[in-house]
Amino acid sequence: MLDLNKIVSELVRKSLHSDSILSLTAQIGRHLLYRNDRLSFKIWIGHLFAILRDSMLKKKAVVWTSIFIPSELIYAMGCVPFHAEVFALVAAYLNVGPEMIHAGEQEGYSSDLCSCYRCAAGLGSGSFFPVPDLIISSSHLCDGSTAFFRNMAKYYGVPHLLVDVPYGNDKNAEDYVSRQIKDIILQAEEVLSFKFDIDKLRDVLTISNETRKYYERFNRLREHVPAPFPGSRALTYVSGMMFISMGTHEGYSFSKALCREVEADIANSRPAIPDEKHRILWLHQVKPYYKNSIFTDLKDRGAVIAAEEITYIYWSPYDLRCPIEALAGRMMENINLGPIERRLNAVRDMVSRYKIDGIIHFSQWGCRQSSGGAYILRRSFIEEGIPFLVLHGDCADPANYAEGQTKTRIQAFLEILEST
Amino acid sequence: MITAGIDIGSLSTEALIMQDGRILSYAIAKTGPKVKTVVKEVLDETLHMASLSSGGIDYVVATGYGRVALDIADRTVTEITCHATGAYHLFPETRLVIDIGGQDSKVIQLDSRGKVVDFVMNDKCAAGTGRFLEVMADALDLGIAEIGPLSLRSRKKVPISSTCTVFAESEVISLIAEGCERRDILRGLHEAIANRIIGMASKLMWTGQVTMTGGVAKNTAIAHILRKKIPLPLNIPEEPQIVGALGAALVAQKAVATI
Numbered sequence: 001m002l003d004l005n006k007i008v009s010e011l012v013r014k015s016l017h018s019d020s021i022l023s024l025t026a027q028i029g030r031h032l033l034y035r036n037d038r039l040s041f042k043i044w045i046g047h048l049f050a051i052l053r054d055s056m057l058k059k060k061a062v063v064w065t066s067i068f069i070p071s072e073l074i075y076a077m078g079c080v081p082f083h084a085e086v087f088a089l090v091a092a093y094l095n096v097g098p099e100m101i102h103a104g105e106q107e108g109y110s111s112d113l114c115s116c117y118r119c120a121a122g123l124g125s126g127s128f129f130p131v132p133d134l135i136i137s138s139s140h141l142c143d144g145s146t147a148f149f150r151n152m153a154k155y156y157g158v159p160h161l162l163v164d165v166p167y168g169n170d171k172n173a174e175d176y177v178s179r180q181i182k183d184i185i186l187q188a189e190e191v192l193s194f195k196f197d198i199d200k201l202r203d204v205l206t207i208s209n210e211t212r213k214y215y216e217r218f219n220r221l222r223e224h225v226p227a228p229f230p231g232s233r234a235l236t237y238v239s240g241m242m243f244i245s246m247g248t249h250e251g252y253s254f255s256k257a258l259c260r261e262v263e264a265d266i267a268n269s270r271p272a273i274p275d276e277k278h279r280i281l282w283l284h285q286v287k288p289y290y291k292n293s294i295f296t297d298l299k300d301r302g303a304v305i306a307a308e309e310i311t312y313i314y315w316s317p318y319d320l321r322c323p324i325e326a327l328a329g330r331m332m333e334n335i336n337l338g339p340i341e342r343r344l345n346a347v348r349d350m351v352s353r354y355k356i357d358g359i360i361h362f363s364q365w366g367c368r369q370s371s372g373g374a375y376i377l378r379r380s381f382i383e384e385g386i387p388f389l390v391l392h393g394d395c396a397d398p399a400n401y402a403e404g405q406t407k408t409r410i411q412a413f414l415e416i417l418e419s420t
Numbered sequence: 421m422i423t424a425g426i427d428i429g430s431l432s433t434e435a436l437i438m439q440d441g442r443i444l445s446y447a448i449a450k451t452g453p454k455v456k457t458v459v460k461e462v463l464d465e466t467l468h469m470a471s472l473s474s475g476g477i478d479y480v481v482a483t484g485y486g487r488v489a490l491d492i493a494d495r496t497v498t499e500i501t502c503h504a505t506g507a508y509h510l511f512p513e514t515r516l517v518i519d520i521g522g523q524d525s526k527v528i529q530l531d532s533r534g535k536v537v538d539f540v541m542n543d544k545c546a547a548g549t550g551r552f553l554e555v556m557a558d559a560l561d562l563g564i565a566e567i568g569p570l571s572l573r574s575r576k577k578v579p580i581s582s583t584c585t586v587f588a589e590s591e592v593i594s595l596i597a598e599g600c601e602r603r604d605i606l607r608g609l610h611e612a613i614a615n616r617i618i619g620m621a622s623k624l625m626w627t628g629q630v631t632m633t634g635g636v637a638k639n640t641a642i643a644h645i646l647r648k649k650i651p652l653p654l655n656i657p658e659e660p661q662i663v664g665a666l667g668a669a670l671v672a673q674k675a676v677a678t679i
Contacts, residue, residue: 375623382538392543404485405524405541412500412539419501419535 055130072247092396115397140165214255231305277302425668428486431522445469502667508534515628520636571606571641
């Protein structure tokens with residue numbers, strides 16, 4: 001059992017003389033711990049801090065990684081994964097986004113780049129992040145990711161290993177990705193001086209498969225009307241845990257605790273919002289993490305985010321007989337990779353499963369992946385009678401958030417739902 | 421039943437009083453920095469014209485960007501719903517509403533019952549809005565009412581490539597310095613706005629009739645270009661600027677009827 005208070009106190013103490021984001025995170029974490037007594041929430045905070053602690057104090061080799069590299073690979077290497085994107089959004093949540101984004105732009109990053117990477121660039125080049133021993137990222141989905149990680153590797157003087165994930169999804173493509181993962185393991189062994197244990201990978205994948213089962217159960221529970229779990233929270237910490245903890249005991253405990261809490265909420269008639277009128281599906285990967293009125297405005301008019309794309313379980317259970325190929329398969333199965341029909345079908349599945357009344361597509365500034373498909377999805381669902389709002393915004397940079405305009409769009413969208 | 425609709429936009433504020441579906445009076449004023457004062461003045465004027473006192477209004481609906489600041493409203497409704505409701509009331513065959521207001525422009529899709537099914541709005545900047553035209557009129561030393569008719573007299577289009585209001589203003593000043601005719605520059609500006617609106621409208625279904633609302637609908641050049649480029653009948657209300665307030669008053673009528 002994690003002694004969270006002890007961890008937080010220790011982190012705060014150790015970061016007192018450090019001008020790092022760790023100090024800020026620890027303080028906010030301590031504040032939040034006393035506000036939320038849910039076990040899942042505490043496990044999330046604990047895991048976040050454990051990563052920060054282990055990486056800042058260099059308890060293990062630190063591998064910076066992008067969110068689309070399965071964390072199981074890094075845990076199986078015995079390293080601590082540091083997801084720069086996740087911690088950039090933590091910084092946005094802590095209100096230091098604008099300052100870090102400005103610092104990132106001063107480093108030469110274009111203001112058209114996704115703010116998540118601009119913020120991470122400010123944090124990384126300002127030495128607010130733990131020093132990496134190695135960087136592993138993938139080429140798929142995020143345009144900004146490859147250049148950002150390459151720049152960071154150059155800045156820290158460490159190797160950058162890239163998994164090039166092709167657009168097509170066939171046997172050849174899967175073999176191509178598997179070969180690269182094997183090659184990355186060989187290179188990591190050399191850089192970090194360790195011997196990769198394939199059985200350890202199997203153990204990690206076994207935990208991940210069990211965790212996946214709980215997430216599937218969590219998603220089934222969320223089909224309940226009224227919605228038992230608010231999407232605003234899922235977008236904050238459930239999605240975060242799906243990126244940073246798959247393959248760990250903490251990730252498993254988190255998913256199990258989450259299911260138990262939601263089951264109890266359903267049994268005790270504790271819905272996510274008091275008077276549910278509209279069930280919303282939130283599309284794309286992120287939401288604004290700084291102070292904004294979107295979720296309050298939705299809640300005030302009886303609209304609940306019943307489900308979101310980012311917590312959709314798109315991947316199959318790992319086949320333990322061929323673990324490397326299974327990791328490659330997981331990357332290739334992402335619904336945002338390949339033709340738009342793949343994503344469209346997955347969204348249709350979500351609309352049906354969660355009895356969705358309307359869809360909000362949060363189009364992240366600078367993200368071609370999200371903006372590219374939005375209007376195709378929009379047209380399809382409007383033709384099917386599902387109101388669809390393309391909401392342009394920014395996850396980390398409040399400069400791209402206009403409250404008045406956003407309120408009008410949200411309210412008009414809800415007026416459409418109310419008149420249905 | 422007597423209701424009022426108040427549309428508080430970034431450039432102008434409109435109030436309209438309605439009794440049993442019939443317009444009794446309306447007034448228009450510049451919004452300016454003192455929103456509450458302007459609302460009071462414009463509402464008092466409308467009440468005076470209708471020979472009513474403020475206690476005589478059963479229900480008030482506020483719309484527009486200033487709607488949230490209005491404490492006398494019984495309800496706030498977005499300008500999207502209000503413009504759609506007003507346009508459908510005036511022209512029941514309306515399936516697309518083009519509203520070009522002071523700081524934003526929007527295209528709204530309606531179904532055959534007048535219900536909003538979809539909408540598209542401009543994002544983040546004032547390109548293609550009333551404010552854009554005001555800045556350009558100033559740069560050309562013309563009144564806002566003069567630019568439409570003058571543009572229609574153009575024989576040669578001078579394309580304007582910038583969509584940013586500030587850059588477009590610089591471009592206009594450069595074109596004047598090059599000796600271009602003001603009417604030709606205006607034609608280029610109006611074409612740019614119309615193309616921007618058509619780009620937004622392209623995301624929606626083109627069917628039924630189109631109704632233009634908002635202050636820019638008074639600009640004859642924009643209407644002329646849109647008529648040429650959109651192959652659907654285009655309606656322009658007698659007073660397009662009050663359509664949002666009209667819609668708000670109609671929403672209020674419906675609200676009172678269901679109480």
